[in-house]
Amino acid sequence: MKCDPKDVIYMDNNATTRVAPEVVEAMMPFLTECYGNPSSMHSFGGQVSGSVEKARIQVAELIGANSKEITFTSCGTESDSTAILSALQAFPEKRHIVTTRVEHPAIKHLCENLDRLTGHKHRVTRLHVDSDGTLDLTQYEKALTEDTAIVSVMWANNETGVIFPVEKMAAMAKERGILFHTDAVQAVGKIPINLQELDIDFLSLSGHKLHAPKGVGVLYVKRGTPFVPFLAGGHQEDGRRGGTENVASIVGLGRACELAGETMEEENTRVRALRDRLEEGLLTSVPKSMLNGHKTDRLPNTTNISFEFVEGEAILLHMNIHNICASSGSACTSGSLEPSHVLRAMGVPFTAAHGSIRYSLSVYNTDAEVDFVLEKMPPIIAELRELSPFWKAE
Amino acid sequence: MWEYTDKVQEHFLHPHNVGEIEKPSGIGDVGSLACGDALKLTLKIEDDVIVDAKFKTFGCASAIASSSVLTIMVIGMTVDEAEKLTNDDIADYLGGLPKEKMHCSVMGREALEAAIADYRGVILPMAEGEVVCDCFGVTDLDVIRAIKESDLRSVEEITNFTKAGGGCGKCEDTLRDILQATISGIPVVPLTADGPKRMTTLQKIKKIEEVLEREIKPALKKDGGDIELVDVDGDFVMVSLRGACTSCAKSQTTLKEYVEKKLRELVLDTLIVEEAK
Numbered sequence: 001m002k003c004d005p006k007d008v009i010y011m012d013n014n015a016t017t018r019v020a021p022e023v024v025e026a027m028m029p030f031l032t033e034c035y036g037n038p039s040s041m042h043s044f045g046g047q048v049s050g051s052v053e054k055a056r057i058q059v060a061e062l063i064g065a066n067s068k069e070i071t072f073t074s075c076g077t078e079s080d081s082t083a084i085l086s087a088l089q090a091f092p093e094k095r096h097i098v099t100t101r102v103e104h105p106a107i108k109h110l111c112e113n114l115d116r117l118t119g120h121k122h123r124v125t126r127l128h129v130d131s132d133g134t135l136d137l138t139q140y141e142k143a144l145t146e147d148t149a150i151v152s153v154m155w156a157n158n159e160t161g162v163i164f165p166v167e168k169m170a171a172m173a174k175e176r177g178i179l180f181h182t183d184a185v186q187a188v189g190k191i192p193i194n195l196q197e198l199d200i201d202f203l204s205l206s207g208h209k210l211h212a213p214k215g216v217g218v219l220y221v222k223r224g225t226p227f228v229p230f231l232a233g234g235h236q237e238d239g240r241r242g243g244t245e246n247v248a249s250i251v252g253l254g255r256a257c258e259l260a261g262e263t264m265e266e267e268n269t270r271v272r273a274l275r276d277r278l279e280e281g282l283l284t285s286v287p288k289s290m291l292n293g294h295k296t297d298r299l300p301n302t303t304n305i306s307f308e309f310v311e312g313e314a315i316l317l318h319m320n321i322h323n324i325c326a327s328s329g330s331a332c333t334s335g336s337l338e339p340s341h342v343l344r345a346m347g348v349p350f351t352a353a354h355g356s357i358r359y360s361l362s363v364y365n366t367d368a369e370v371d372f373v374l375e376k377m378p379p380i381i382a383e384l385r386e387l388s389p390f391w392k393a394e
Numbered sequence: 395m396w397e398y399t400d401k402v403q404e405h406f407l408h409p410h411n412v413g414e415i416e417k418p419s420g421i422g423d424v425g426s427l428a429c430g431d432a433l434k435l436t437l438k439i440e441d442d443v444i445v446d447a448k449f450k451t452f453g454c455a456s457a458i459a460s461s462s463v464l465t466i467m468v469i470g471m472t473v474d475e476a477e478k479l480t481n482d483d484i485a486d487y488l489g490g491l492p493k494e495k496m497h498c499s500v501m502g503r504e505a506l507e508a509a510i511a512d513y514r515g516v517i518l519p520m521a522e523g524e525v526v527c528d529c530f531g532v533t534d535l536d537v538i539r540a541i542k543e544s545d546l547r548s549v550e551e552i553t554n555f556t557k558a559g560g561g562c563g564k565c566e567d568t569l570r571d572i573l574q575a576t577i578s579g580i581p582v583v584p585l586t587a588d589g590p591k592r593m594t595t596l597q598k599i600k601k602i603e604e605v606l607e608r609e610i611k612p613a614l615k616k617d618g619g620d621i622e623l624v625d626v627d628g629d630f631v632m633v634s635l636r637g638a639c640t641s642c643a644k645s646q647t648t649l650k651e652y653v654e655k656k657l658r659e660l661v662l663d664t665l666i667v668e669e670a671k
Binding site for chain 1: 396406407409412423427428430431432433434450451452453454455457458529530553557560561
């Protein structure tokens with residue numbers, strides 16, 4: 001297999017990101033000489049634990065937490081499951097969960113399978129979103145009951161980039177003694193987060209979404225929050241997660257968090273400007289195209305655009321010819337036969353949902369790349385529309 | 395990412411026969427925007443030979459490629475030859491399709507059938523079935539046909555070929571029942587009614603006559619025969635064979651193996667066909 005990142009225009013950073021060269025450099029010793037087990041008594045292994053602890057501090061600093069509140073996991077999905085199942089076990093008498101219709105499958109499918117996993121019947125309230133993908137807080141307030149064990153609302157949506165008011169929602173949960181979890185996999189590293197000031201009890205993040213490798217994640221657990229481990233086993237992670245630490249990746253994640261802190265401003269200025277230029281350019285040059293998601297309450301790197309009357313997979317494969325990488329919410333790309341649950345929850349018409357393309361940028365994208373995509377997209381859409389029985393040129 | 399053959403890639407990127415024939419002899423319009431794929435096939439037929447075919451497709455790479463090769467395959471065929479084309483023929487021509495994409499080849503076959511039916515001025519029987527999958531508007535007859543034609547053995551395969559069950563998934567149990575019934579050869583229990591379907595004699599006569607006109611007569615006429623409905627008494631259907639059938643040694647076999655089977659499949663599974671003397 002041959003992969004040359006120089007050959008591609010990578011605009012699929014909400015799927016996964018390039019591992020930063022600085023991160024690789026930080027990891028290398030732990031993949032070669034420093035192979036000791038951090039739990040060992042000998043200093044050859046023991047010294048490695050110092051590096052894990054350093055990474056813990058680096059992660060904590062990025063999200064305004066205390067390093068004691070950071071537990072390393074294998075991925076965002078594990079963090080999500082751990083948080084929800086922990087809350088349900090901590091409050092076995094409470095049988096209600098509040099979440100949204102647009103969560104990532106890690107939460108969506110977990111909530112759909114709770115009965116099987118816990119052996120108890122649970123009621124799940126899934127909050128509706130408006131046509132711009134935003135949540136209505138009155139609806140949320142009404143959903144909170146004495147029976148509610150935990151609220152799980154994503155910080156930012158992976159498909160549209162829409163940001164939810166989790167700060168406020170967490171405070172509302174806290175007033176009622178309800179635990180609050182947020183899947184912040186898409187938000188961490190892209191927008192400033194300061195958990196110290198917030199009532200968020202659990203937060204999930206994933207390494208590979210912020211230029212660390214795949215296979216490492218974090219669950220933040222606010223100090224004082226009741227916690228029941230998901231993976232039983234050794235005493236690692238202060239007894240919160242059994243299993244020998246993925247040392248190299250943890251060190252890499254620490255370094256990636258440090259870098260994210262440094263590039264946060266660039267992400268919210270230069271990357272945002274690139275995204276805006278791409279978005280405006282596409283919406284003006286391609287007729288019958290529309291933005292999915294709120295224009296301003298949104299991650300700086302994401303734009304989700306629907307090209308009506310054409311199908312997403314066909315668009316992506318044409319883009320692939322030009323080595324442009326992006327994603328689609330169309331049925332054919334979702335692995336199922338229906339278009340994205342997020343776009344459907346927003347009420348995006350089928351004519352548009354099937355032809356939605358998500359461009360998600362990173363600090364590695366350039367002006368020249370945006371120019372190239374702006375040049376290639378209109379003819380691709382025009383060519384596919386020529387084939388479409390629904391397209392009537394105006 | 396899907397593993398597409400070179401042939402699929404080639405026909406997706408450079409599709410043949412794109413467009414619409416003006417004043418076509420037959421139009422096949424299948425699928426919809428909501429379903430995520432749709433195909434409009436137009437045929438030009440002269441002396442029962444397809445002399446031109448064009449398509450417009452909304453859908454993924456395999457849907458576009460299936461449409462493109464479909465037009466190539468049918469041009470030059472007689473209508474009778476084209477009618478025998480199966481979805482597997484389309485998939486084979488493409489060097490295979492990912493299993494999740496087989497429904498794209500089925501859509502090609504459906505469009506062809508619809509266009510031929512339009513040319514002949516008949517109504518397709520498939521539309522007559524009971525809708526089992528509301529999400530994609532798939533009928534029990536569509537499902538049974540796919541099971542038989544492509545030798546399907548699981549609900550997942552039914553979904554891959556027909557899309558039924560690929561939405562909300564509520565019809566999965568029904569699909570499993572249809573699958574079991576079809577494989578074991580037991581007539582399928584009607585889906586909507588509680589237990590066997592109850593029909594008045596008048597309803598039966600109407601329905602039987604429809605099926606005779608649409609399905610059975612055209613088939614018999616090909617061999618110079620014909621059939622008339624004489625009477626319906628309970629589950630007994632009295633018919634009279636005409637034309638070449640009267641002197642045909644195989645007429646009893648035709649009556650039982652073809653006419654009765656068809657009527658059981660499309661009208662009521664308890665019907666018994668007899669020749670009126």
